[in-house]
Amino acid sequence: MNVTQLLLIKTFTKTESINQELTTIADRNMKYLNQTEATNIDIELFNDYKFSVDQLMELAGQSVAHAIAKSFPVEKLSSKKLLVCCGPGNNGGDGLVAARHLSLMGYTPVIYYPKMVDKELYRNLVHQCKSMDIEMVQSVDLEQTKDFGLIVDALFGFSFKPPVRPDFLNIMDVMRRTDVPIASIDIPSGWDVENGPPEDGIKPALLISLTAPKLCANQFNGKFHYLGGRFVPPSLQEKYKLNLPTYPGVDTCVQI
Template sequence: MSAAGAFSLDQLMELAGLACAQTLATVYGKDKYPRVLVCCGPGNQGGDGLVAARHLGMFGYQPTIWMPKPGSKDIYKRLHSQCANMHIPTLDNSLDAMRDALSSHDVILDAIFGFSFKPPVRSPFDTALPLLSESSLPIVSVDIPSGWDVERGNAEGVGLEPDVLISLTAPKEGVKAFTGRHFLGGRFVPKTLEEKFQLNLPPYPGFDQIVELPRVSGSQKL
């Protein structure tokens, strides 16, 4: 996610995180799935997760954050402080803490790796991803499932297989094989950018920040 169209990174991350929170809330209502384990990587993807955690807290969910390698940028630290100010707990960064948390949560928000990820999956995430997959909890992935290549998808077979995907701005080439529920978030995309890259974006309903994409022959397309 780049700061394009005169938007600052803060603005883009805030809007992206809000779209992620709205997607999870749309599919997994807080009455049945109140406890959300938000798994954040050290990059912009993790920042989106922190924003989503804050909004989920405002929506009435009970989010908990796990980030084994917190981002070092000032924006990441500020986003984490905002969550702390909402009394959203953060686990210690050990795998044991994450493993224990899986048994007391209802749904996972995967904000670990973004579209710039390139295999192989390195420690501690090489152990964390299988634990998340084996938990049998529903998973909502941000932009692209963690462990997937932006162009080749889950060709290595090491990535998560989420139930729900929220693509940001536009779906990535590598998610053509994704067969779960697929949402698009990116109502912030300016007309000039949409026209330049011929994004062919669908209309967003009402004042929603997300739109669900249709399933076409086992995959989602615009």
């Protein structure tokens, strides 16, 4: 190795160190949202900034897929099969979008969607997944999870209020008991958006916060925490003093 190569390596290492330090400083100042703030930001994105639900869902779901690929590369998983558990709301829609993108990244997603929403948006998302030959199942038990390298938790978002509805009691129990790592979208399902996990809450290895982290993320102690959804207008960031970290390059997600 010559002197020029050594200098380049040292410069790159120093730059990486500075970037990590700046990200750490940004993380300390980043705002964690309560439920009302999270709801109001969504309302403003729809009403004031004229984003559509499906537009934000596509951006969020794509960033989720990218965060999963960074945290759990397909070649390092015990199986390239992913179990994507989708709920009836927007969080479930994010999961459907993420499954479609993950299928293009070399993974084999299998969608568990016990309560499909009879609205055009969700029918279209399901149609898109089926058109890409993504398998959909109506039941999952603990033994079956051994076939998967990762479980994607897209059941409940920040509007969740306990108790868990009967349709989802089984899958929640499965996620509590499985040894397969879990990637939760925005909120670990069953957690209180502000107060964090219940006593028997799931313990995801990866949390992908969307728009900005929610207060419960302060109690997340898994391996990876990403911020996804590179779509928040600067003026909205300033209004709510979000202090979001800088996304690297052209990435749609950033580790926090």
